[in-house]
Amino acid sequence: xxxxIIAIGSEMLTHTRVDTNSLFLTEKxxxxxxxxxxxxxxxxxxxxxxxxxxxxxxxxxxxLISGGLGPTEDDLTRDAVAAALGREQIFNExxxxxxxxxxxxxxxxxxxxxxxxxMVIEGARILSNDRGTAPGQWIEDGENIVMLLPGPPHEMxxxxxxxxxxxxxxxxxxxxxxxxxxxxxxxxxxDLDATIxxxxxxxxxxxxxxxxxxxxxQVHLRARCATExxxxxxxxxxxxxxxxxxxxxxxxKTEDPxxxxxxxxxRERGExxxxxxxxxxxxxxxxxxSIPGSSDYFLGGFITYAMALKIKLLGVPEEILDEFGAVSExxxxxxxEGTRARLGSTYALAITGNAGPGTxxxxxxxxxxxxxxxxxxxxxxxHRQWPSDRARVRAFAGQxxxxxxxxxxxxxxxxxxxxx
Amino acid sequence: xxxxIIAIGSEMLTHTRVDTNSLFLTEKxxxxxxxxxxxxxxxxxxxxxxxxxxxxxxxxxxxLISGGLGPTEDDLTRDAVAAALGREQIFNExxxxxxxxxxxxxxxxxxxxxxxxxMVIEGARILSNDRGTAPGQWIEDGENIVMLLPGPPHEMxxxxxxxxxxxxxxxxxxxxxxxxxxxxxxxxxxDLDATIxxxxxxxxxxxxxxxxxxxxxQVHLRARCATExxxxxxxxxxxxxxxxxxxxxxxxKTEDPxxxxxxxxxRERGExxxxxxxxxxxxxxxxxxSIPGSSDYFLGGFITYAMALKIKLLGVPEEILDEFGAVSExxxxxxxEGTRARLGSTYALAITGNAGPGTxxxxxxxxxxxxxxxxxxxxxxxHRQWPSDRARVRAFAGQxxxxxxxxxxxxxxxxxxxxx
Numbered sequence: 127x128x129x130x131i132i133a134i135g136s137e138m139l140t141h142t143r144v145d146t147n148s149l150f151l152t153e154k155x156x157x158x159x160x161x162x163x164x165x166x167x168x169x170x171x172x173x174x175x176x177x178x179x180x181x182x183x184x185x186x187x188x189x190l191i192s193g194g195l196g197p198t199e200d201d202l203t204r205d206a207v208a209a210a211l212g213r214e215q216i217f218n219e220x221x222x223x224x225x226x227x228x229x230x231x232x233x234x235x236x237x238x239x240x241x242x243x244x245m246v247i248e249g250a251r252i253l254s255n256d257r258g259t260a261p262g263q264w265i266e267d268g269e270n271i272v273m274l275l276p277g278p279p280h281e282m283x284x285x286x287x288x289x290x291x292x293x294x295x296x297x298x299x300x301x302x303x304x305x306x307x308x309x310x311x312x313x314x315x316x317d318l319d320a321t322i323x324x325x326x327x328x329x330x331x332x333x334x335x336x337x338x339x340x341x342x343x344q345v346h347l348r349a350r351c352a353t354e355x356x357x358x359x360x361x362x363x364x365x366x367x368x369x370x371x372x373x374x375x376x377x378x379k380t381e382d383p384x385x386x387x388x389x390x391x392x393r394e395r396g397e398x399x400x401x402x403x404x405x406x407x408x409x410x411x412x413x414x415x416s417i418p419g420s421s422d423y424f425l426g427g428f429i430t431y432a433m434a435l436k437i438k439l440l441g442v443p444e445e446i447l448d449e450f451g452a453v454s455e456x457x458x459x460x461x462x463e464g465t466r467a468r469l470g471s472t473y474a475l476a477i478t479g480n481a482g483p484g485t486x487x488x489x490x491x492x493x494x495x496x497x498x499x500x501x502x503x504x505x506x507x508x509h510r511q512w513p514s515d516r517a518r519v520r521a522f523a524g525q526x527x528x529x530x531x532x533x534x535x536x537x538x539x540x541x542x543x544x545x546x
Numbered sequence: 547x548x549x550x551i552i553a554i555g556s557e558m559l560t561h562t563r564v565d566t567n568s569l570f571l572t573e574k575x576x577x578x579x580x581x582x583x584x585x586x587x588x589x590x591x592x593x594x595x596x597x598x599x600x601x602x603x604x605x606x607x608x609x610l611i612s613g614g615l616g617p618t619e620d621d622l623t624r625d626a627v628a629a630a631l632g633r634e635q636i637f638n639e640x641x642x643x644x645x646x647x648x649x650x651x652x653x654x655x656x657x658x659x660x661x662x663x664x665m666v667i668e669g670a671r672i673l674s675n676d677r678g679t680a681p682g683q684w685i686e687d688g689e690n691i692v693m694l695l696p697g698p699p700h701e702m703x704x705x706x707x708x709x710x711x712x713x714x715x716x717x718x719x720x721x722x723x724x725x726x727x728x729x730x731x732x733x734x735x736x737d738l739d740a741t742i743x744x745x746x747x748x749x750x751x752x753x754x755x756x757x758x759x760x761x762x763x764q765v766h767l768r769a770r771c772a773t774e775x776x777x778x779x780x781x782x783x784x785x786x787x788x789x790x791x792x793x794x795x796x797x798x799k800t801e802d803p804x805x806x807x808x809x810x811x812x813r814e815r816g817e818x819x820x821x822x823x824x825x826x827x828x829x830x831x832x833x834x835x836s837i838p839g840s841s842d843y844f845l846g847g848f849i850t851y852a853m854a855l856k857i858k859l860l861g862v863p864e865e866i867l868d869e870f871g872a873v874s875e876x877x878x879x880x881x882x883e884g885t886r887a888r889l890g891s892t893y894a895l896a897i898t899g900n901a902g903p904g905t906x907x908x909x910x911x912x913x914x915x916x917x918x919x920x921x922x923x924x925x926x927x928x929h930r931q932w933p934s935d936r937a938r939v940r941a942f943a944g945q946x947x948x949x950x951x952x953x954x955x956x957x958x959x960x961x962x963x964x965x966x
Contacts, residue, residue, distance in 0.1 A: 139583070139584075140572065140755070141570070141573035141755075142569065142755055143569075144564045144566065146564065149562070149563075149564065152560065162559050163588075163589050164587065164588045164598070165559065165586065165587040166585070166587075168584045169583050174583065174584065174605065178584070181601065185594065316617060316657050316659070317657070319617075320659065323618065333556075335556060335557045336557075346560075401828075403828070403831075404846075407832050407834065407844075408823070408830070408832040408835065411823075411828030411851075412827050412940075414827065415826075415827025415828065415849075416827070418902070420851070424827075424851050424852075425851060426849040426850045426859075427849045428846065429828065429831045429848070429849065430846045431840070431844050431845060431846040432844075432845040432846055435845060435846045439846075469855065469858075482838070484838065510652075511652070513651060513652065515700055516836070516838060517700075
């Protein structure tokens, strides 16, 4: 039950365009239990298109083609599919009259070239287009099914939903699809994979995907079975073992990111948070406040980029800055405690470091970041040195800060307490 | 001179991911005069991958593959390319030692599976990865050239730019390609296009591209000619007319974004900036500090998400908040002036508003944002109501703030002065 998707058109091969039609189609196909195994974008070249269509039909039962159904010479989809299947095209009077009607409704005369849109591949079923002139086509060829869809997303989506989805649902055996998501923080992608690969590898079903983004990890399990019960049981089996292996490193079993989960906990407890940011320059607060309603628990804070502001706004003692430098455990601690004291929040997170690219002396190499969490029962500080670029170092530090706070809120002790 | 691009990885076939690496690669290849004729996304399936690679090499001289170079069993790129070319893979001690070093630098032990990343296809030239563990490979096979690049965009871009671009430039016949970039702020994409389309439309060369991202606009002109002189003359002709039409709405003729241009001006003048952010929650400061060296002119500031902090930290009079509300011209003005007075900066930018999605009463509908700029000769406030989503409203407000400051620094008067 495999599908391939081809987007056709040289304009789709410029450096500013991505094929988003395939995302919609993938979601709908996956929902029916059809797997998308490859996607292609091919320019307006007859031979290359014909060859790509032929090859896809050898590999995959379903082929969805979007674009190239317009009236111009560049629009080669009909010709290429006809050539690949070895079929003729037949002029359809009724379609032509319909297109003509659309032009009349706009007070225009149909240009002669639009007649090309009334050419139908032998044996095809017409797919009506309620948003534009180009009709689609549904062609069965042995086991294969080819769908020709228009390129403009609103035309394509309407046509696929009305015409193709019900027809596909009638063909594919009914199957139940269930997904389980785990979101994980505080470990590396390779450590995560080393931990769970022995669990998920033996299974082709559920399909397991590991995603990583700036220190935030996700594991997606997708089970496809004959019944809901079987799918649920399969997810419980594999997911249960993954949960056991990862323990409290899983922070969410939904799509909710770390900032949402932290926010929910704070709101439940009626507690508040404030921040002081140096090296991240506001990025942590920006992330926390990206969640609507974050004003319920987030008070605000300080961006103390200049050394003098750490003293003036946060009350970091000058001696600490002199003795240990701005990039230090001691400064991070004083920043967090100063913020908490001044703003009266339950918790305060502080970040200081050198995001790079240049070094700031032996104590502050590029990528060295300190994160402090001040709370009613003391302050914890963690530090890490990341090797990558400025934007990623800053994102990683924000992730570490939220991870520290969530662990605190969940009562997980994994940090060295340096003060209480 | 054709190229194809393959993105590898089943995670790239989910309904939430698009291959953006190919956009960067397309732009760079086009710049060399290499045409991208097809792009593919293929899942982690050894046979399908091998077949796709074989077919692409028959059709196109250059094949760029991104992804699938990681350490796990899923990472099949090396194996598939070796199979397609009929070559062996050889374990490379030196690469392995390098990967080990990266782990040591992070105080970690290299997992055993990472050794897979040290497997090199016979005859390949290694492409160094300065952002991650996976090295790339450059393989020549008759006329064909295959490049194996890592999937993470920041790793791929650095590797391609350092290692592949110069090597490709040495291979393709020199044609003189010149690019002119204009960055524009403070107008809408459709106004921009209406203004300049009559100028660039008649020309197939240079190729003109208009890009829009959260209120920041770019116009790219790319001229390809036999000689440098011809290309320069062509750009001067078309670019000159665009410059005339846009005037001071062009803020940069390089790739430098608004935050860089603002920073350069501040540094030249020996002036400083501070911020107070409510609705943007730190996003403006995050953007300003994304520029290395921004500590030369950026002091820091306040995130006053809670109403009480606007009073406590910025000295916004309670009567102003009571009378006009937090989302008002008066509050924005008081925030900017309070910040400037307290931190002693030359300029202060303040943002207050309702980023949405919910409304906060008739005076603060979703998307209503106020931005104030306090400077030695007074304070200006602008407001806009954007119709789009929370993340975009916040980004637009930050863009407006930087645009206001740059106009001030350039002596362009376009705001209403509400106080001086």
